[in-house]
Amino acid sequence: MSSTEKAMSKQHGVDVGRLVDTVNAVQANPDLARFRFHANTEWLGGARVRTQIQEIHQNGQEASKRSRPHEMEGDEPDVLLGADTAPNAVESVLHALTSCLAVGFSYNAAARGIDVKSLSFRIDGDLDLRNFLGIEDGPRPGFQNIRVSYRVESDAPRDQIEELCEYVQETSPVLDIIQNPVPVEVALEG
Numbered sequence: 001m002s003s004t005e006k007a008m009s010k011q012h013g014v015d016v017g018r019l020v021d022t023v024n025a026v027q028a029n030p031d032l033a034r035f036r037f038h039a040n041t042e043w044l045g046g047a048r049v050r051t052q053i054q055e056i057h058q059n060g061q062e063a064s065k066r067s068r069p070h071e072m073e074g075d076e077p078d079v080l081l082g083a084d085t086a087p088n089a090v091e092s093v094l095h096a097l098t099s100c101l102a103v104g105f106s107y108n109a110a111a112r113g114i115d116v117k118s119l120s121f122r123i124d125g126d127l128d129l130r131n132f133l134g135i136e137d138g139p140r141p142g143f144q145n146i147r148v149s150y151r152v153e154s155d156a157p158r159d160q161i162e163e164l165c166e167y168v169q170e171t172s173p174v175l176d177i178i179q180n181p182v183p184v185e186v187a188l189e190g
Helices: 003-008 018-026 089-111 158-171 172-179
Strands: 035-037 038-043 049-059 063-076 118-127 143-154
Touching: 018 089, 049 158, 063 089, 063 143, 089 118, 089 158, 143 158
Parallel strands: none
Antiparallel strands: 035 049, 038 049, 049 063, 118 143
């Protein structure tokens, strides 16, 4: 693809030229693939929290500082003693997973020249709160099962869409985080 073709190439909102340039840059310098994301969360009382996300570090250096932080709030539904002003943490995990799958699908479809007219997901997660509530004979406190289904409208052959869905699942950072243990260090400061 020439520079002119890349500059003019947009596929369902994805700048394919920039995508190709990014892949080429990472292939030439794998350290460019190393990112650190940051979030700061403040408890607002009850079940409410507010998280601010602003900094992104790439290869040990600040890569991007947004002009203002993105803010996300969390709460619990009334049935779990919250005020139901925002999604709860496990609902946010479901959102994070389908968001990651959607981006992966969109970017990879664009790179392959597959036109996507619409893309949506249905996601369900089964959770048993006994352990969270201190009832020791309960199962692990996290999701016991998560089910995701894609709905894709495209003129591409079904086998291409199925292969793309499989590829996206193999390369999704959030799906990997959920399916594989990640070391988490927790420290009490001050």
